[in-house]
Amino acid sequence: MWLKKQKILETIAPHLDEALFLIDRKGNVKILSTAAEHFLQSPKGVKKISFYDQKVTPLIQKVHQMMNTGSYEEEFAYLEMTVLIQIIEMGKRGLKLVVLKDVSNHAKMIHMGREFVGNASHELRTPITIIKGFTELLLEGEGIDQELQKEILEKMAASCLRMEHLVKHLLRLTDLENCDFEGIGKVDIHRLIEDVSYQVISIYPEFTIEHLRTEEEAIGWVDGNLIELVFTNLFKNSVKYSREEKVIIVKVDTSGEQIYIQIHDKGIGIPEGDLSKIFDRFFTVDKAHCRKLGGAGLGLSIVKLIVEKHGGKIYATSKFGQSTTMHMFLPKAVIKQGALL
Secondary structure, X not given: XXXXXXXXXXXHHHHOOOEEEEEOOOOEEEEOOHHHHHHHOOOOOOOEEEOOOOOOOHHHHHHHHHHHHOOOEEEEEEOOEEEEEEEEEOHHXXXXXXXXXXXXXXXXXXXXXXXXXXXXXXXXXXXXXXXXXXXXXXXXXXXXOHHHHHHHHHHHHHHHHHHHHHHHHHHHHHHHHOOOOOOEEEEEHHHHHHHHHHHHHHHOOOOEEEEEEOOOOOEEEEEHHHHHHHHHHHHHHHHHOEOOOOEEEEEEEOOOOEEEEEEEEOEOOOOHHHOOOOOOOOOOOOHHHHHHOXXXXXXHHHHXXXXXXXXXXXXXXXXXXXXXXXXXXXXXXXXXXXXXX
């Protein structure tokens, strides 16, 4: 009966995505599926190997170790993957079926989730601690004059505002990740830049925003409200990290297949080693400076998510201590037979 089952297994295994192989009580490994050949790094055409082969892979060594300790399911880091190893007893003949699955994406999502919750908790802990401490001080109510009481309440209000901004950004990230954009259409990118520039300058009148263009028309196929949020975040970032020279230069190039936008400031810049991390959630280059201005390191994560959901791309270049340039590509509205589509 078992021989019949084994024959069936050997017949269907090559057509499965899972990596399957059999191990007998002598330590011989019989490869059943093509996926198993890849996992075990077995030479092409070789269907049998042994635990005692000098060229045995770390993955086979791990399976051997699990069998010796009586473990039937474990995750194992191997060849830049996270592999789930499952061992199944196959009757009384001492045969064991080993199933390997690449669960790297699942493991990565769990790690990112834990990291996200940990970072959010850390960011919330600081304002909560401040509010708690000042509340206890006010409740004691002895020896606190009116001026000091006002200062304490202002700090508590600032901490509440920080928490409100953090929660708002977290909710926005969640919304963006889990919904499709419904407001995509033809949007004048030049007009959008002018509108956002006006809003920023009305708040920070000491700044100048230069808007340079290769052509008078730059029609994008985007969600106008979301791309407005992108420009708002990027402009405010430039304001936040600028120094004496308070100027932002925006260049729009429509000569290629996409709309290419550069946003250049003359601020504190970004160290080369941090350039690849600045779009990560909760990452801030200058934590002390960012906390002082109420940032939590989520603005650029939101920007990247919006741009990439449009099929675009964004990255940064910088001269540390001198300037930073954001490079952004957005889809154009396609022109066919004289009409915008």
